[in-house]
Amino acid sequence: MNNASPAPGSSSQLHVVLGAGQIGPRVADLLLARGHRVRLVQRTRRAPERPGLTSVCGDITDLAFAEEATRGASVVYDCMNPPYHLWPTQLLPIARGAVHGASKAGAKLVALDCLYMYGVPDGPMREDSPRRPCSKKGALRVDLEEMRLAAQRRGDVRVAIGRASDFFGANVPLSAWGERFYTRALAGKSVECMGDPDMPHSYTYVEDVARGLVTLGDREEAMGHIWHLPTAPAESTRALARRLGRALGVEVKVARVPRLALRAVGLFSPFVREAVEMAYQWDVPYVIDDARFRETFGVSATPVERQVADVATWARSRYKLAVPSAAPGIPAGAR
Known part of the structure; x- marks a missing residue:
């Protein structure tokens, strides 16, 4: 474990991030x-180190490793999320490792x-909305919430939980806006939606997820509570896909994937097999209410126009695309 002294002028605080x-x-x-x-801290490989950043790897479910990996921390950020098909065996154990490490570190x-x-x-989701899971993964998330908040109630650790909807952003391979979206869209094929592409659906910008978590770590009044992270007003998946297409200079068509087809693919893909039960999120308005976060911390989501412009800039570089001569709906200064 590298415990090198901080560089001159840097903070004396150590922040530990679990998950890369x-x-x-x-x-x-x-x-x-x-x-x-x-x-x-990540499970299998070290991240490249740079000034101020050290990297360690190991199994956080090993409580001795969890304690060592978080030693000296003032804040621990649990950003870990195993693949869907491993949730039954890994989700709670890795979260317990994070709780244990943060507790031992104070x-x-x-x-x-x-x-x-x-x-x-049945309406916009708020922090106090009823817990009514309709999936195995939802039930596990109820157990996860209770485990974390029980540790807070016992006085073992101070916990803040930040919740986000489905991710939107640059370089998010495990989302609907990952590699498959771009390869299909740029080939003139329809991109896929697991449900109704015209249903309002909240997507949380990944940069706002990170910024929201850092805000929670910085504010003492965040502890002991659940927070919905800043999320732009919901629009349909089709509308957001078309926004991104215009910024890239391509026409993006969106098609609904039949549930039967998802189940057929799931016979060969553990991820898709587990994702099928989550498709309900695109069958109803799926809207997150982030008012409590905005009103408490004065932090709002990045405007969707800015999100799309930034993602398009990344995608043009990633996929070697020319800048379109005109991108309707995107101000020239935002490109």
Whole structure:
């Protein structure tokens, strides 16, 4: 474990980020920009180190490793999320490792969560919405919430939970806006939606997820509570896909994938097999209410026009695309 002294002028605080997938590295970048020391913990390989950042790898379900990996932390960010098909065996154990490590370190714990525990919503989802899971994964998320909040009630650790809807952003391979979206859209094929593409659906911008988690770690009044992270007003999947297409200079068509076809693919893909039970999220208005976060911390979601412009800039570089001569709906200064 590298416990090197901080660079001159940097914060004496150590922040530990658990998980180096779609969100953890973004959290680490924000913390480094604030002058904190950061330790990034992942399961199988070390991240490249740079000034202020150290990296360790190991199994967080090993409580001895969890304690060592979080030693000296002032805040621990749990951004871990195993593949769907491993949730029954890994989801709760890795979260317990995070709770244990933060508790032993005397650190605040900020945990990233989703919306599955609410089940099929009958209106905008708020932090106090009933827990009515309609899936196995939703039931696991109820258990996960209770485990974390029980540790808070016992006084073992101070916990803040930040919940996000489905991710939108640049370089989010495990989302609807990942590699398959771009390869199909750029080939003139329809991109796929697991349900009704015209149903309102909240997508949380990944940069706002990271920024929201760092805000929770910074604010003492966040502890002991659940927060919905800043999310732009919901629009349909088709509308957001078309926005992105216009910014890229391509026409994006969106098609609904029949449930039967999803089940057929699931015979060969563990991920798709587990994803089928979550398709209900696109069959009803799926809208997150982030008012409590905005009113408490004064932090709002990035405007969707800015999100789309930034994602398009990344995609043009990633897929070697020319800048369109005109992108309707996107101000020239935003491209």
